Amino acid sequence: MSKKYKFIDHTADFGMQVFGSDSQELFTNAALALFDVITEMDVLKGLDSCNITVSGEDWPDLMINWLREVLYLWNGKEMLVKSVQILSLSENKISAKIYFDAYKPDRHIINTEIKAVTYHQIQVKSSPSGWKAQIIFDI
Amino acid sequence: MTTNLKKIDKYRWELPRTGAMRVPGIIYATESMLAGSSQNEPLKQVANVATLPGILKASLAMPDMHWGYGFPIGGVAAFDWESGVISPGGVGYDINCGVRLATTSLVENEIRPRLKELVDALFRDIPSGIGSTGPIKLSIPEVKKVLQGGSRWAVSQGLGITSDLDFTEEGGCMENADPDTVSPRALERGKNQLGTLGSGNHFLEIGVVETIYEPEAASVFGLFEGQVTLMLHSGSRGLGYQICDDSLAFMSKHVKKLGFDLPDRQLACAMIQSKEGTRYHNAMACAANYAWANRQVLMHRSRDVFLNVLGMGPRDLGMNLVYDVCHNIAKKETHVIDGKKQTVCVHRKGATRSFPPGHPALCAEYQHTGQPVIIPGDMGTASYVLAGTQKAMEETFGSTCHGAGRVLSRKAAKKASKGRAIHRELEDKGILVRWTGRSTLSEEMPEAYKDVSQVVEVVHEAGISKKVARLRPIGVVKG
Numbered sequence: 001m002s003k004k005y006k007f008i009d010h011t012a013d014f015g016m017q018v019f020g021s022d023s024q025e026l027f028t029n030a031a032l033a034l035f036d037v038i039t040e041m042d043v044l045k046g047l048d049s050c051n052i053t054v055s056g057e058d059w060p061d062l063m064i065n066w067l068r069e070v071l072y073l074w075n076g077k078e079m080l081v082k083s084v085q086i087l088s089l090s091e092n093k094i095s096a097k098i099y100f101d102a103y104k105p106d107r108h109i110i111n112t113e114i115k116a117v118t119y120h121q122i123q124v125k126s127s128p129s130g131w132k133a134q135i136i137f138d139i
Numbered sequence: 140m141t142t143n144l145k146k147i148d149k150y151r152w153e154l155p156r157t158g159a160m161r162v163p164g165i166i167y168a169t170e171s172m173l174a175g176s177s178q179n180e181p182l183k184q185v186a187n188v189a190t191l192p193g194i195l196k197a198s199l200a201m202p203d204m205h206w207g208y209g210f211p212i213g214g215v216a217a218f219d220w221e222s223g224v225i226s227p228g229g230v231g232y233d234i235n236c237g238v239r240l241a242t243t244s245l246v247e248n249e250i251r252p253r254l255k256e257l258v259d260a261l262f263r264d265i266p267s268g269i270g271s272t273g274p275i276k277l278s279i280p281e282v283k284k285v286l287q288g289g290s291r292w293a294v295s296q297g298l299g300i301t302s303d304l305d306f307t308e309e310g311g312c313m314e315n316a317d318p319d320t321v322s323p324r325a326l327e328r329g330k331n332q333l334g335t336l337g338s339g340n341h342f343l344e345i346g347v348v349e350t351i352y353e354p355e356a357a358s359v360f361g362l363f364e365g366q367v368t369l370m371l372h373s374g375s376r377g378l379g380y381q382i383c384d385d386s387l388a389f390m391s392k393h394v395k396k397l398g399f400d401l402p403d404r405q406l407a408c409a410m411i412q413s414k415e416g417t418r419y420h421n422a423m424a425c426a427a428n429y430a431w432a433n434r435q436v437l438m439h440r441s442r443d444v445f446l447n448v449l450g451m452g453p454r455d456l457g458m459n460l461v462y463d464v465c466h467n468i469a470k471k472e473t474h475v476i477d478g479k480k481q482t483v484c485v486h487r488k489g490a491t492r493s494f495p496p497g498h499p500a501l502c503a504e505y506q507h508t509g510q511p512v513i514i515p516g517d518m519g520t521a522s523y524v525l526a527g528t529q530k531a532m533e534e535t536f537g538s539t540c541h542g543a544g545r546v547l548s549r550k551a552a553k554k555a556s557k558g559r560a561i562h563r564e565l566e567d568k569g570i571l572v573r574w575t576g577r578s579t580l581s582e583e584m585p586e587a588y589k590d591v592s593q594v595v596e597v598v599h600e601a602g603i604s605k606k607v608a609r610l611r612p613i614g615v616v617k618g
Contacts, residue, residue, distance in 0.1 A: 009550040113269040115380045119404035
């Protein structure tokens with residue numbers, strides 16, 4: 001697997017393309033890419049953990065709802081995600097264990113505010129060479 | 140330029156009806172603004188909006204149009220109140236993001252010697268930056284009171300005066316705000332963010348009135364040349380983003396039952412007269428009220444900073460609210476269409492209300508001038524005060540532009556600012572800047588934005604608002 005994700009540049013906002021050899025890797029990488037934008041992940045230790053479960057109507061809907069939930073961990077609960085362990089994943093449901101650190105202003109650096117995950121030009125695709133997703137954020 | 144645009148006159152272009160469009164698009168711009176491929180995406184969005192049920196007259200775009208989610212930013216669309224839709228994508232994530240302008244009795248040379256102290260104190264005392272929280276901690280029942288009361292709540296807490304409400308769009312409180320439509324997550328996010336500026340393009344700016352174009356209106360608005368002003372740009376913070384996000388989630392499911400195809404999922408909507416439409420409207424009104432309370436608190440705190448630093452009393456400072464406008468909202472309004480009065484839902488996404496003289500929604504003081512329209516520019520150039528016009532009522536559902544609009548992506552702006560000290564460049568121009576975010580200053584540098592003067596020139600020449608005054612920044616606090 002070469003690249004896990006890359007960022008796309010737009011005039012008023014910001015997006016990313018995420019890659020994975022399978023759906024689990026894709027969803028894991030998407031969550032990590034999100035936090036790579038928000039903070040400096042190197043200093044995170046993943047001291048605490050919690051489980052989350054999210055459902056969706058199809059792969060794109062599931063991806064958006066997953067990232068919404070992961071983003072809420074930061075926006076709503078001030079949790080910074082270090083790593084993700086997917087417990088189960090189908091087209092309509094994902095369960096995962098999230099390893100995180102509680103935000104400490106003197107310790108963690110916040111680089112970018114992400115307001116929301118949008119449906120704009122959302123893509124989640126599988127091909128013989130692997131899985132790929134595109135997600136645009138409102139920042 | 141997209142070849143299928145038809146010139147109506149020097150400042151208006153028609154995007155003719157094609158495919159599923161129910162009405163044409165009309166774009167306010169000069170020919171040069173429409174040049175280049177960057178306008179292709181927002182024009183496609185203008186066309187997409189035109190396909191939504193109940194849309195009236197035209198899908199409109201202001202000269203600061205740029206690419207948004209679903210609706211373009213700078214987009215205006217009105218839908219029949221009985222048979223039309225309401226869409227969170229037509230309002231945006233930052234519900235009731237808006238601008239507030241206050242005057243003072245001071246002139247520039249009275250505060251120049253204390254400017255650094257003043258800007259530092261504003262930066263210290265007004266919480267700004269990503270996820271910033273403020274000194275006001277609310278319980279959930281108290282958050283609900285803010286959502287119902289808006290600016291009135293703030294005034295009831297002593298964070299403003301009653302006359303501030305007259306000088307706020309909607310009196311600072313939208314009707315039908317129903318906290319029961321707001322999710323626990325949104326309420327939670329509203330607990331600690333009241334009275335905070337936020338990040339990105341939000342700011343607090345000390346300015347000086349540089350030019351007066353309409354002396355009569357300027358005098359009614361309380362503006363004179365050389366005068367020091369205070370401008371605030373902020374919105375409904377995390378609570379508003381969460382309400383938009385929650386609403387998009389339920390509407391994207393709901394819209395499938397309505398039996399029409401959406402060209403873009405981000406255009407998810409509901410009939411205004413449905414349970415879902417009412418639910419969004421009443422939740423959006425809550426966020427709008429939170430934003431008004433937020434700007435009211437921000438102004439009150441800023442006034443305290445001025446009083447402390449300058450060591451003067453409120454009467455000598457004379458800080459009076461000119462107006463508070465929102466530029467991300469959907470509202471029930473009455474407009475005349477084909478000679479008949481009609482109740483409509485006007486979506487303004489990155490567009491400002493521009494009501495004319497004599498409009499019943501305006502306070503007595505502004506009955507002869509029309510509504511003050513506050514247009515912030517980038518932090519290094521200028522901001523404008525305009526007045527609403529009858530022509531806006533006739534052509535744009537009483538709407539005009541909202542700002543400069545980005546031309547460079549954040550990454551491109553960072554690249555363009557590499558090796559430069561933007562704050563020093565601004566300082567050389569007499570503008571003191573304080574900021575929180577690591578990359579805020581480079582992302583928000585003046586070149587990242589369109590020239591606000593060109594945008595304002597279009598709305599002035601097109602007659603959908605008229606220039607009253609131009610302000611020049613001297614001190615800026617960015618989130």
